[in-house]
Amino acid sequence: MAVHEVNGMEKRRNTYRKNKKERFVLNRFSRLNSYFTQILKLCLALALFVMAAILISGAGITAENGALNVSNNLFIDTDTLFVDSTNNKVGIGTASPSQRLEVRHDQDASTRLKVTNQGGGTSSSAIIQVTDDVTANFFNHYGSAYTSSGSAKQAGAELATNGAGGMSITSTNGAAVIRFYTGGNADNNERMRISEAGNVGIGTTAPNQRLMVAGNANITGTVYYGALQANSPVLERTAEPFVARCTVADDGKLVVEYIHFDAGAYARVIEAVNSDSASWWHRSCFEKNEKFKFLDSLNNNSITIEDIGFNWSMKTAFKK
Template structure:
């Protein structure tokens, strides 16, 4: 699986309104894998499609690109200058309907494209809009349009000022002189006398000219002291309680089946191809992390969509139940109210499948063990240290073959 491209820049190529307008839109992005690691120095294929009216609309134009990422996973393409697959870029009618940009990628540089997503052009690219509408412009009075230039055709026009005072206008176009003989007296010419110093000392906020505010409450601070909604002391934050030995403590006292038993709720309302909500934890200098996440059903890769995950890119994961009677349960499915327990590891290390009280290192209840490979079987070690694999022949008879003991 690979993670979506992170689009960094989508902007029109530089153009001059009165010269030839380039047919292209500069697109820049970073290619990453599902861990967020950049795909560096790698050939990738892109298929870029411009859709009409909606994310599921008809194709106005489609093209493909084969590009190579740099040492940071960065790549650049110009939309409109790839290998055309449907229609031509010059014939896109930017003035009709909304336009949507669809991006697909094959990180191996082939044509097995995966959809990354569809996003709307929030504004029509100005240069292309202008190109389509330039011929429909009409000049008003005193203005001519010649070869793409706007020209003042009546420069010798009268200019007048109305109002009181002694302002005079002299000269001719385009060199006018406007003169006001009467001076305006400004009583306050200082640029600094309004500046004051702000200070905070002994719970008093003061400005240098004497005004001040006294804060009667000293830390700890409360957002609501009566209900202890939020409490802050020594940089520790407590919610639902007035004490915290940690940077953040959240407490509640809900009973029964109340909805507010959820003390911390994280939600990502996005429904795009990369939507997920996650908590990331790091320690030390390595930069490795553990992530607890839930992936949206709209996620681009269906094998992960609507799944929850616990993921580490460090040395591994430890799943433990450290009580002397602790067990680890694996549950799937449900009877509509409670999930079914499918497997457990008890406090002695016995594994039970279909049973809650395994009596051996592996016990399977209400089910079979199926070995599909006819060359595989059960390996057993004899008292003298030799190992044998037990299989069966076509008549169902056991066959034993001596093999090297597994390391």
């Protein structure tokens, strides 16, 4: 065999051994790299598990069939939402709820609980319902397209109960009153109040009798005064010995009317009011009429006729 052929065969064997060695080294490195990658992934998974356990204190928390079950207390952002698993209470804005549900936000503004229904249909309403084992109480708000029926009025509100015990509106503070407004909540829109003494005022904020009406009253039924009964819509009584009725005639003049007994007979007497008369009924009628005219000119519901005085020397009314 020629020398150059031997040398060629030797070179091929050396090249083969070299390539085999290189493939072995590469395969070994690849396997090591694969092992290292798997170990790194495992370490990362363990680290994430530990971090999750630290962050959510995993005791009592399970995820099953798509549901997250928490058997201990649940906090979201400290006091944004708190669930007390021991006392079965929920707090929104507080981590110490005192009732089943407590909503708290301390601020220099209104904190509101809102129930919204923007359905806009003829039956759309928003209702807060409080129920016991038999009856229910409701605060209802009816939508702008609601079909009115009975006390359920379109774009209106209703406080209702179906309980046999009825409903009570209570002011427990001994100095507090109950007020009724229409047309807004401004002072001048107060229409009626029940004072702390139980006096009812209509058109006045300071009723000093069981019922006090500042303004005219139209009574179409029977009026009772003690044991007396009158079928007339007007029954007046004064501290004087007899009744005198002060009114305005159709010509605009102020007149006083009373029943006079003379010579065994009763007669109705009608006299034009004379402010210079010595008769008390003339003077009283004139004074009361001037007081009411002055009160009406003030247009202030917080002022009553009791706050108005009269100066006889000037024949003018004034605020005390």
